[in-house]
Amino acid sequence: MVGQTMVRQVVALGGGGFGEGVDADRGLEDTLLGLTGRDEPRVCFVPTASGDADAYVEKVGDALVGRARFSVLRLFAREVVDLDAFLAEQDLVYVGGGSTVNLLAVWRAHGLDAALRRAYERGVVMSGVSAGANCWFERCTTDSWRVGNADGLRDGLGWLSGGFCPHYRSEPARRPQLHGLVTSGFGETYAVDDGCALHLVDEQLVGPLASRPDARAVLVRRGEDGEVVEDRL
Secondary structure: HHHHHOEEEEEOOOOOOOOOOOOOHHHHHHHHHHOOOOOEEEEEEOOHOOOOHHHEEEHHHOOOOOOOEEEEOOOOOOOOOOOHHHOOOOOEEEEEOOOHHHHHHHHHHHHHHHHHHOOOOOOOOEEOOHHHHOOOEEEEEEEEOOOOEEEEEEEOOOOEEEEEOOOOOOOOOHHHHHHHHHHHOOEEEEEOOOOOOEEEEEEEEEEEEOOOOOOOOEEHHHHHOEEEEEEOO
């Protein structure tokens, strides 16, 4: 099993996932749960980016009924004292969407970033959607400062090299603004549609996972002539 072999895994979703109610995403969700190697995995939902919104927690919990043993790690009204002990009991951590900037600040204030890293090294699968996918990379695009925009953030956890851009073709601002960032030297960035995810093992890309027929992931980079290039994964 994952915990025994200590394989380090991250699954970064561009959009969709648990609690969004998209039937097509069921296959992607089941694949994610299957990475734990357990029939009924222990899944911890971390809703920091949404301010621990109760409605979001309820939706994700409902989506996992009969599929996993569900728990929640709240930090705004924190109840868990020993983060390491709590995370050691999990098979999968799923981080919800919202504000990437706020997520990173709150995690660092509570020391959750370091605790998650220790759990990751022990083989707990790390995953998340939107902000919950951005956080693992060195860089990302985020609308944390301006709703509807895709500003560049260079202060991610940095477990994974490069950049990440969620909602690539579902939110109008994402693609043109990422192209502008890359042209200006932002660096190579994975751009991922809703209903698609990147699976990385030991910090290396294994490949994209997609649950919707038109969903895709690309690597956006600056070509030798200065033009933006999209390499489909």
